[in-house]
Amino acid sequence: MKNELLAERAALFLGDAAHVAQVLAPDSIDSIVTDPPAGIGFMGREWDSDRGGREQWIGWLAGVMREALYVLKPGGHALVWALPRTSHWTATALEDAGFEVRDIIMHLFGTGFPKSLDVAQAIDKQRDDRQAILAVTRWIAEARDRAGLTNAQIDAVFGLNGMAGHWTTQGAQPYVPHEDYWPTLLELLGVNEVPEEIRSLAERLISDKGKPGPDWFRRPVTGTHTAAAAGTRWRANNGFKSNPTPSSRRDVPATDAARKWQGWGTALKPAAEHWILARKPLAGTVAKNVLHHGTGALNIDGCRTLERPSSSRTTDGGLGRWPSNVTLDEDAAALLPGSASRVCYVAKPSRAERDAGCQHLPRRTGAEACGRTEDSAGLKSPRAGANSGGGHNFHPTVKSIALMRWLCRLVTPPGGVVLDLFAGSGSTGIAALADGFEFIGIEREPEYLALARARIEHALEQARREVTP
Ligand SMILES: C[S@@+](CC[C@H](N)C(=O)[O-])C[C@H]1O[C@@H](n2cnc3c(N)ncnc32)[C@H](O)[C@@H]1O
Structure with missing residues (x-):
């Protein structure tokens, strides 16, 4: 593994996370906060393949996490991202590796796009x-x-x-x-x-082949497909080839069978991601482990709100609420009463946040960033974050720094070392450094590691400027 040491408090390694124990000392890491591949072949990415099936994928992640367990201090926590659909695979891999699964933090967001089959339409389209x-x-x-x-x-x-x-x-x-x-x-x-x-x-x-059956054309044309029109505009604006003729809308079922199943689909709107909270077995009691290694506990007071602790005093005069296993982005928070959003709200990553430090890199369109030549459901997936629109930081799954800061703070003792095994464009690193931790990141793809280096160096430079007026 190639080490790219950054000047202050951060190191990046180019290589396979499965070899982490070859480069880091045993019991040396305070926490792991990482966003691994989900095994769903996200946007056709090879790094997100299921490796041949459930057992192979779980076996692969368990192998990586076993190595990670070795370098983590006793009682050290890991927060590992997972998609609800495959989070049981991730949790199984963590257990197989020797971790104890302690909880699942659910992050709720409003940007997801339902990838559902319209059953009534499918019935009328049958051939x-x-x-x-x-x-x-x-x-x-x-x-x-x-x-x-x-x-x-x-x-x-x-x-x-x-x-x-x-x-x-x-x-x-x-x-x-x-x-x-x-x-x-x-x-x-x-x-x-x-x-x-x-x-x-x-x-x-x-x-x-692929054309709808005769019942479909018995449906009356009820207008033009607005979704197709919006999609066409979106594609044109984001560098995709776009079909300028929106398709006809045929919303009224033509057959009794389709009428019966009108309003039925096959999928919900994705609005949640999981962060699995796991812990390396303690050496002795919590008290002994914390005193000896500094790990084993959660920073409750440091995480009572998603803002920094200094700004977390609330009107009730206390420290705010006990941190819960639910966090929300602004869209999800808007759906809830004010008090809930005050406690749990976390900002989505803006384009400026994702691109900071990467301006010298060429800007990529949404199509180039996603490695796709056409519009696809994958681009509208919450996994894509808002990054399907393209930009200088072309990583397709950039995380929010506010969320990553809260997660790092929850599981890392002051001044501790945070490890991200799947660093991508380095969001965990920026977050860890912002809260005064040290950071070690591993990333397999050189072009993503370059993004991580650029973003982290920029964040360090910013921090330096703030300290030295
Ligand atoms: C979901 S992305 C992480 C994105 C990151 N959270 C961000 O904000 O940019 C997962 C990353 O893991 C990398 N990856 C996949 N397999 C890996 C492996 N075996 N070792 C190291 N990195 C790997 C991929 O290249 C990808 O960048």
Whole structure:
């Protein structure tokens, strides 16, 4: 792992977090605050892949966290980000690594975009082409048998894995070959002329693929799709290719079945992320652990509000409320009565906050920042933060510094060392340094590490200027 030491109180390592125990001393770290990949293939990113499935992903994170446990002081806390959908994987990995899961802090936000299927629309869009598809696959299967070929031999010619089975089945998933495959397929099957009935069926099925079925077009046109129009504008403003013709709205169901399921969907609006609070086993009692290692406890008084402790005196004359396992961004806070927002509110990362220190780096559009050429639900995901709009800091999942400060403060003793195993563009580092902690960050991608270095150096420089007028 390559060490990029920053001048003051911070070190960044380029490399794999799984090797953290090779570069840091055992029992040397006071807290871990980290935002790891969620295993959902976020925006097609390789670093967020599920590594082949649930067991593999949990095994991978448990491996990293086992190494991290080794460098953490006894009783040291870890706060590990997780998406509600896969947070049980993250919690399992933490337990498998030897941590004790203590709580889950739920951060609520208002920017999420529901990725739900409209069930009534899906019903009216259905195409019932099964009989036609089966006629084509039956014909291909017969031709295959006449030619004395196996599905494996057909697959081998196309470099495919199992597709010939779909092209020749009468079973669950019959599939008509893509038009590009037909010339080679016919040559392979020794067929000079396809019967007219099969040829026209195959042509129709290929051209109708992905198009809504006839019931959809029985729905009256009720206007233009405003979401599509807004999406089109958004894409144009953010460097994506945009389709200038918004689609027609057809909101009124055409069939009884669709009427019955009108108003049903498949997903909720995402409005929460989890921070799993885990602790390395204590050496003895809490009191002994705290006295000997400085770790093992939570900084309750330092976290009674999300502002700094000095400004946290409230009108009741006390220190404010006991910190809870719920935090809110401004959109979520706006939905709640004032007292709740006063205690729990935390600002979203603004464009200025994300870009500070990165102005010398080229600005990327939303499309470039997300590595996508088209609009996609991923870009509207809360995971993208507001960063899908692009900027100098092109990391797609930048965290709010206010939130990261509160989290660091909750689990780190004064002057302690915070470790982020998945540093990204360095938000945890900026937060840790702002509260007087030391910071060690690990990041695998050089271009993200460069962002982290630029942002952290800028924050340190700012702090220096504030101290030296
Ligand atoms: C969710 S992002 C963290 C973003 C960060 N919170 C921020 O505010 O910029 C996770 C990061 O982990 C990095 N990563 C993935 N696998 C890694 C590994 N094995 N070791 C180190 N970093 C890794 C990715 O490149 C990505 O930047």
